[in-house]
Amino acid sequence: xxxxxxxxxxxxxxxxxxxSMLSPLIKFLCLFQSVTESxxxxxxxxxxxxxxxxxxxxSKRMMLDTLGVxxxxxxxxxxxxxxxxxxxxxxxxxSSVWGRSGMTLPPQYAAFVNGIAVHSMDFDDTWHPATHPxxxxxxxxxxxAETLPTQTSGLDLLLAFNAGIEVQGQLMRFSKEAHNIPRxxxxxxxxxxxxxxxxSAKLLALSPAQCVHSLAIAASSAGAPxxxxxxxxxxxxxxxxxxxxxxxxxxxxxxxEGSQAILDLESGFGVFYSDYSPSELPGTNGxxxxxxxxxxxxxxxxxxxxxxxxxxxxxxxxxxxxxxxxGASGEPDLCKVQKVVLRVPPSRYIDxxxxxxxxxxxxxxxxxxxxxxxxxxxxxxxFSGPQIxxxxxxxxxxxxxxxxPQDNHPSFDKMYCEVTVEMxxxxxxxxxxxxxxxxxxxxxxxxxxxxxxxxxxxxxLSQEAVESVVDIIGNIEKCPDCTVLRSYLQMSRxxxxxxxxxxx
Amino acid sequence: xxxxxxxxxxxxxxxxxxPASEDSVTDSFGQFIQGVQPHHxxxxxxxxSKRMVLDSIGVxxxxxxxxxxQLALQHCQHMYAPDDVSSxxxxxxxRLSPTLAAFVNGVATHSMDFDDTWHPATHPxxxxxxxxxxxSDxxxxxxxxxxRDFLLAFNVGIEVQGRLMRFSNEAQNIxxxxxxxxxxxxxxxxxxxxxxxxxxxSQCSHALAIAASLSGAPxxxxxxxxxxxxxxxxxxxxxxxxxxxxxxxxxxxxxxDDTSGVAGFSAFYEDYAPQPLTSPEEAGLxxxxxxxxxxxxxxxxxxxxxxxxxxxxxVHKLLLGELGSQGMGRGSQVVGQVxxxxxxxxxxxxxxxxxxxxxxxxxxxxxxxxxxxxxxxxxxxxxxxxxxxxxxxxxALLGRVRVEHPHDNxxxxxxxxxxxxxxxxxxxxxxxxxxxxxxxxxxxxxxxSLKKKFCSNAGAVLPREKVExxxxxxEGLDSLEDCSPLxxxxx
Numbered sequence: 001x002x003x004x005x006x007x008x009x010x011x012x013x014x015x016x017x018x019x020s021m022l023s024p025l026i027k028f029l030c031l032f033q034s035v036t037e038s039x040x041x042x043x044x045x046x047x048x049x050x051x052x053x054x055x056x057x058x059s060k061r062m063m064l065d066t067l068g069v070x071x072x073x074x075x076x077x078x079x080x081x082x083x084x085x086x087x088x089x090x091x092x093x094x095s096s097v098w099g100r101s102g103m104t105l106p107p108q109y110a111a112f113v114n115g116i117a118v119h120s121m122d123f124d125d126t127w128h129p130a131t132h133p134x135x136x137x138x139x140x141x142x143x144x145a146e147t148l149p150t151q152t153s154g155l156d157l158l159l160a161f162n163a164g165i166e167v168q169g170q171l172m173r174f175s176k177e178a179h180n181i182p183r184x185x186x187x188x189x190x191x192x193x194x195x196x197x198x199x200s201a202k203l204l205a206l207s208p209a210q211c212v213h214s215l216a217i218a219a220s221s222a223g224a225p226x227x228x229x230x231x232x233x234x235x236x237x238x239x240x241x242x243x244x245x246x247x248x249x250x251x252x253x254x255x256x257e258g259s260q261a262i263l264d265l266e267s268g269f270g271v272f273y274s275d276y277s278p279s280e281l282p283g284t285n286g287x288x289x290x291x292x293x294x295x296x297x298x299x300x301x302x303x304x305x306x307x308x309x310x311x312x313x314x315x316x317x318x319x320x321x322x323x324x325x326x327g328a329s330g331e332p333d334l335c336k337v338q339k340v341v342l343r344v345p346p347s348r349y350i351d352x353x354x355x356x357x358x359x360x361x362x363x364x365x366x367x368x369x370x371x372x373x374x375x376x377x378x379x380x381x382x383f384s385g386p387q388i389x390x391x392x393x394x395x396x397x398x399x400x401x402x403x404x405p406q407d408n409h410p411s412f413d414k415m416y417c418e419v420t421v422e423m424x425x426x427x428x429x430x431x432x433x434x435x436x437x438x439x440x441x442x443x444x445x446x447x448x449x450x451x452x453x454x455x456x457x458x459x460x461l462s463q464e465a466v467e468s469v470v471d472i473i474g475n476i477e478k479c480p481d482c483t484v485l486r487s488y489l490q491m492s493r494x495x496x497x498x499x500x501x502x503x504x
Numbered sequence: 505x506x507x508x509x510x511x512x513x514x515x516x517x518x519x520x521x522x523p524a525s526e527d528s529v530t531d532s533f534g535q536f537i538q539g540v541q542p543h544h545x546x547x548x549x550x551x552x553s554k555r556m557v558l559d560s561i562g563v564x565x566x567x568x569x570x571x572x573x574q575l576a577l578q579h580c581q582h583m584y585a586p587d588d589v590s591s592x593x594x595x596x597x598x599r600l601s602p603t604l605a606a607f608v609n610g611v612a613t614h615s616m617d618f619d620d621t622w623h624p625a626t627h628p629x630x631x632x633x634x635x636x637x638x639x640s641d642x643x644x645x646x647x648x649x650x651x652r653d654f655l656l657a658f659n660v661g662i663e664v665q666g667r668l669m670r671f672s673n674e675a676q677n678i679x680x681x682x683x684x685x686x687x688x689x690x691x692x693x694x695x696x697x698x699x700x701x702x703x704x705x706s707q708c709s710h711a712l713a714i715a716a717s718l719s720g721a722p723x724x725x726x727x728x729x730x731x732x733x734x735x736x737x738x739x740x741x742x743x744x745x746x747x748x749x750x751x752x753x754x755x756x757x758x759x760x761d762d763t764s765g766v767a768g769f770s771a772f773y774e775d776y777a778p779q780p781l782t783s784p785e786e787a788g789l790x791x792x793x794x795x796x797x798x799x800x801x802x803x804x805x806x807x808x809x810x811x812x813x814x815x816x817x818x819v820h821k822l823l824l825g826e827l828g829s830q831g832m833g834r835g836s837q838v839v840g841q842v843x844x845x846x847x848x849x850x851x852x853x854x855x856x857x858x859x860x861x862x863x864x865x866x867x868x869x870x871x872x873x874x875x876x877x878x879x880x881x882x883x884x885x886x887x888x889x890x891x892x893x894x895x896x897x898x899x900a901l902l903g904r905v906r907v908e909h910p911h912d913n914x915x916x917x918x919x920x921x922x923x924x925x926x927x928x929x930x931x932x933x934x935x936x937x938x939x940x941x942x943x944x945x946x947x948x949x950x951x952x953s954l955k956k957k958f959c960s961n962a963g964a965v966l967p968r969e970k971v972e973x974x975x976x977x978x979e980g981l982d983s984l985e986d987c988s989p990l991x992x993x994x995x
Binding site: 078081082084085088089090091092093106107108183184185189216217219220221222223224225226227228230231232233236237240247250251254255256257258259260261262265267268269270271348 | 572575576578579582583584585586587601604680681682686713714716717718719720721722723724725727728729730733734737744747748751752753754755756758759763765766767768769770771772
């Protein structure tokens, strides 16, 4: 007997009714599954015609940025440990490890380590409501594409990528809690795995029902506590999201089933939020001439200019402007600073007066403001041990005071940062940043986005490879076989070998 | 300085800056896992945990015949190559990487809802045993753990789960959000594996913390074919956490503590009040299993079914007495005589299913189990086959069931009861009531019954010599210098 055809006899409804009472109730109870079904239907039926110019443009930028930060991230200790662990597994199908010439892993583990690399330095893209969407998706679909028997075109890849991003965006709109600073679960671990499952399901061309089950199975892998988001384990949240979403899709392909109402039920995906109110995705038919309305079309991502929490970008831009004002008549003498006041939104997670470690420095308004004042820039190199410990910086940190004005909301859409620098001789300058350069309201120019990629990628790849990746992603929608990326992502610099040995 | 703005980050900063806090709950767990000694295993613990090991292997072996197990195995074999390390239950010659073997064996264990149940409710052994067996297979031949070390690691895994469940009132109630094996099971597995791998104290703590980021699956999937993967993943990911910790990965050093503003393990509960574990160096260390025994199932269904099955079985006997005959046509005679069936059971949507359509639903239906026992005098593995699900006698009886939820019948495995009241066509009323089913911790299965269950389960896939060999190996586990005899007979 086909359970699914008897709508409300689904395994997820707890009520049974005999014979004639069925009809009025079926309609009502069938609604129980409709949000989930609408996701399954949308993922399965999305195709190239639904991709708009804006979505293609934005998602290609996200892909390039993600590859760059991922390649840079392969130099981190956490990546190294994850790689060591992952090499434990044998498989027939293999997928590439970014930045490591000739190295492959089972596909899920390639997704795992590459996903970790992407998030390892807090350098990856950020969305609103807050999550880091691309790192959970791109590593999974690239790993999967390498194993498929038929060629995966660049357009297929773009479509799968966007399915994965879209699902995440939609899920985050199902609760107010998702709009606030996360307290319990780290968002990439909640929505990221669902995005990866959706993207993988898309690439595997699963049926609507199988797409539903991919999401359901993935939900049982969602969620990791915020406490670990302040530790070395944090990047694993993204790595695991990529890996387990891919796994969920593969299990669904084999026929495993989960709850068909997973997105509808409070006891389903709703467990991760205290206020959960899902709604159906609009169909992909669009009705009167409308196409599919992508979340990415309405809400772009922010791209970071340096590897730190997004909030740091406001305070840095304000600090740089303040410094420029101070230096209007020559180089400012920062030893003569009396006081620095930061007016920032309240957020305990990024308020750290004296960071002792890299992770803390990336999550400290104070540290980033002072680095900007001292160095007139904040970059990848600003967070090293020596930089954190330097006396000039510690001295300046001691002069910082933080204020939380009432009108400064801890939201990436609304916050601002003000920096006031008071000098000993009485001069005082104030600068304010409402929208940092790289925010979705003020996106990085294409030149600067590519520049960031080149700077990151060239720490690991050869010049030829760097340029080729820029070229391939730039034209990905015309690319007949996206796996050409693979060889370039592994085409490492000749000296990289020595570099890595030195790092141990 | 903005003192008011400290809190989350500041507390994380403080933790990292001072040496691992000696008084944190998390640290006490690390200390326990690393420091507990074989002499802490009392005779009661040895006895009870060996019964759990035997039962768990048996249900796992039977579970290797299920569709969901096949699916999980297929997945592992497709996505990964054969890796001649850890055995798969019941499949001669099939071995996988340790975490994958833990996964499929965990799936097998929970695939039929036949595995052990504790109080507060979870299924503890399936999350731990497959992982320990996989690790044992992984260790070199001349470094296999002794039976006692194995049992100690097993008990560590069980104890950690029990302790974690006592950190909240929510864990004592019927789970609404997260399926308990995915919350406490993963950490139990991490703890057990950390012990067997002889990790250092801080590594044991980090294993728990890493595992926390791999915990938690929604209850909605516990009503589906995916449920067994919850146990499979608990076993697998706990092992993974321990392995990652062993190569130096670190996570939150206060994951089990209740640090305000930063949710660690507390993320999974609405109310959370952790307590440190007694240090193994102090006197007075007492395992929970000593005071709270395990429930073993007699047939593969939700624990709650056992109460109504026992109650209905006693009514069946009365009914046969009334009908004055046995043998052929009994079913239809029962059907002919029964007018109405009233069940008085606790209120729980999850196990109240008047007309189950699938095997899984049948295993979670008061109505189905009561009617099966009424018809057959007992519920067995075979009561859930496709034919059994659809037999007309049963369907007829199902149509006559009413359910009541008396106020004095809480949905709690420690306090609930099951009452079956059958009104016959002639007007007579037969009643049966069960307060403590046979197999419950208050009325434990005898060793003989447990062995019989094991033989029936294991015998479905293993030859007689191995079935008996396993019984012998488990019974003598605490005396084995080397647990290889156990490992060698699982397939």
